[in-house]
Amino acid sequence: xxxxxxxxxxxxxxxxxxxxxxxxxxxxxxxxxxxxxxxxxxxxxxxxxxxxxxxxxxxxxxxxxxxxxxxxxxxxxxxxxxxxxxxxxxxxxxxxxxxxxxxxxxxxxxxxxxxxxxxxxxxxxxxxxxxxxxxxxxxxxxxxxxxxxxxxxxxxxxxxxxxxxxx
Amino acid sequence: xxxxxxxxxxxxxxxxxxxxxxxxxxxxxxxxxxxxxxxxxxxxxxxxxxxxxxxxxxxxxxxxxxxxxxxxxxxxxxxxxxxxxxxxxxxxxxxxxxxxxxxxxxxxxxxxxxxxxxxxxxxxxxxxxxxxxxxxx
Numbered sequence: 612x613x614x615x616x617x618x619x620x621x622x623x624x625x626x627x628x629x630x631x632x633x634x635x636x637x638x639x640x641x642x643x644x645x646x647x648x649x650x651x652x653x654x655x656x657x658x659x660x661x662x663x664x665x666x667x668x669x670x671x672x673x674x675x676x677x678x679x680x681x682x683x684x685x686x687x688x689x690x691x692x693x694x695x696x697x698x699x700x701x702x703x704x705x706x707x708x709x710x711x712x713x714x715x716x717x718x719x720x721x722x723x724x725x726x727x728x729x730x731x732x733x734x735x736x737x738x739x740x741x742x743x744x745x746x747x748x749x750x751x752x753x754x755x756x757x758x759x760x761x762x763x764x765x766x767x768x769x770x771x772x773x774x775x776x777x778x
Numbered sequence: 779x780x781x782x783x784x785x786x787x788x789x790x791x792x793x794x795x796x797x798x799x800x801x802x803x804x805x806x807x808x809x810x811x812x813x814x815x816x817x818x819x820x821x822x823x824x825x826x827x828x829x830x831x832x833x834x835x836x837x838x839x840x841x842x843x844x845x846x847x848x849x850x851x852x853x854x855x856x857x858x859x860x861x862x863x864x865x866x867x868x869x870x871x872x873x874x875x876x877x878x879x880x881x882x883x884x885x886x887x888x889x890x891x892x893x894x895x896x897x898x899x900x901x902x903x904x905x906x907x908x909x910x911x912x913x914x915x
Binding site for chain 2: 622625626647655662669670708716719725728732734748753756761764767768776
């Protein structure tokens with residue numbers, strides 16, 4: 612049994628665990644389970660086109676961008692340019708992190724600096740499309756202060772993660 | 779890289795990502811209604827403890843950033859301090875406890891744990907800085 616469990620890939624183990632959790636809810640409260648299933652399907656429907664786009668972009672990047680190019684612009688010797696590209700990309704590319712993570716991992720495998728990968732994932736809430744909503748609730752002074760802080764601290768976070776992981 | 783190699787590479791990543799994404803979406807569909815019900819009740823009104831509670835609540839919650847602004851706005855209306863709400867919003871978007879399995883799988887356990895831990899602390903520090911800056915302005 613232990614050997615069999617070991618053979619199951621981690622991603623499937625995780626899905627089985629969540630399905631078991633859902634099954635226990637279904638047995639306890641069918642109405643709640645139905646609401647959860649509907650919410651899940653609604654979110655999945657919203658997310659599927661984004662998944663398709665992200666993986667298509669990954670396909671194109673694999674096809675056209677050589678590891679040498681990634682190393683040059685986002686690698687260890689990319690300097691300030693690498694940080695600027697990363698911050699701009701994290702602001703422009705909107706999408707849930709669980710979809711962007713495979714893409715970031717792919718970039719990292721092909722030469723992206725660890726610190727830049729961490730900064731990219733830590734800099735998600737400064738998205739021009741969403742900022743007016745934040746300003747509506749909290750005001751523009753608040754929104755701009757938060758945005759500047761997030762970008763600054765994403766660099767700090769990236770530097771620390773990079774230093775510790777690549778030590 | 780040829781078209782076949784590129785397609786194979788992308789397919790291999792997708793094969794790992796899809797079960798993870800489905801698992802995370804289902805887990806979040808299970809957890810979010812519970813958290814949303816209890817958000818206003820978990821804050822104490824204490825100036826020092828509430829930002830930590832805010833960051834903890836934001837870390838386990840999930841959604842696009844816009845959802846955190848709306849939830850934060852509602853918390854503010856319920857009398858929760860701006861400091862706690864800011865920590866909540868920041869942790870919501872930069873820390874992802876529910877997404878740890880996928881982050882660990884793709885970027886490594888140390889990377890995921892360290893990045894999330896740093897961002898958790900950052901959420902509280904940034905919240906304090908923002909409140910101080912707003913007081914000055």
